[in-house]
Amino acid sequence: GEDVEQSLFLSVREGDSSVINCTYTDSSSTYLYWYKQEPGAGLQLLTYIFSNMDMKQDQRLTVLLNKKDKHLSLRIADTQTGDSAIYFCAERDTDKLIFGTGTRLQVFP
Amino acid sequence: GAVVSQHPSRVICKSGTSVKIECRSLDFQATTMFWYRQFPKQSLMLMATSNEGSKATYEQGVEKDKFLINHASLTLSTLTVTSAHPEDSSFYICSARWGPGNTIYFGEGSWLTVV
Numbered sequence: 001g002e003d004v005e006q007s008l009f010l011s012v013r014e015g016d017s018s019v020i021n022c023t024y025t026d027s028s029s030t031y032l033y034w035y036k037q038e039p040g041a042g043l044q045l046l047t048y049i050f051s052n053m054d055m056k057q058d059q060r061l062t063v064l065l066n067k068k069d070k071h072l073s074l075r076i077a078d079t080q081t082g083d084s085a086i087y088f089c090a091e092r093d094t095d096k097l098i099f100g101t102g103t104r105l106q107v108f109p
Numbered sequence: 110g111a112v113v114s115q116h117p118s119r120v121i122c123k124s125g126t127s128v129k130i131e132c133r134s135l136d137f138q139a140t141t142m143f144w145y146r147q148f149p150k151q152s153l154m155l156m157a158t159s160n161e162g163s164k165a166t167y168e169q170g171v172e173k174d175k176f177l178i179n180h181a182s183l184t185l186s187t188l189t190v191t192s193a194h195p196e197d198s199s200f201y202i203c204s205a206r207w208g209p210g211n212t213i214y215f216g217e218g219s220w221l222t223v224v
Contacts, residue, residue, distance in 0.1 A: 042202060042218035088152065095206050096143050097213055099153045
């Protein structure tokens with residue numbers, strides 16, 4: 001079955017770049033997503049990438065997709081304390097999403 | 110702005126009672142909606158696919174008699190947790206597909222606490 005994996009924790013200094021990695025197994029995924037979840041809150045869609053793309057940039061966010069290795073990453077430039085949250089990657093199977101385990105990003109001054 | 114709305118955002122109910130959570134698509138029609146559940150500090154797991162006008166499709170291991178899903182209109186799906194128990198306490202969130210990119214959007218989620 002489909003499986004999406006992420007590292008559980010990432011700690012970075014304010015102002016540095018953060019890179020959150022994700023691996024997935026379903027090569028037929030059409031879209032891959034990144035969501036942000038702050039404590040006690042719902043899911044905020046950050047960005048998504050279509051499977052025929054290898055990079056997408058949106059302001060401070062850069063998504064890289066390596067289809068051959070089934071590897072997805074989210075780079076956050078100039079990380080701020082407000083970026084502290086859990087980040088979920090998800091692959092899309094028709095219209096349902098398979099979520100990764102989530103990466104807790106902690107930003108320290 | 111939000112394209113999928115859930116209500117209530119937080120609910121506390123007594124053990125043994127039933128509670129209903131609503132998921133609405135705002136200004137668009139959603140023939141299919143999805144219900145997910147998130148345990149504390151865990152990822153989201155798909156519970157069921159809600160199909161307008163027909164029965165929901167449940168994922169393996171999800172009790173359909175306990176988690177009743179009704180999708181009576183193109184803009185509303187409801188999840189009813191019947192005979193709730195403390196282990197049903199969780200974060201429940203719905204999603205729907207919308208927009209030219211067929212992006213999946215999530216509701217704000219509903220925190221259920223069963224006491």
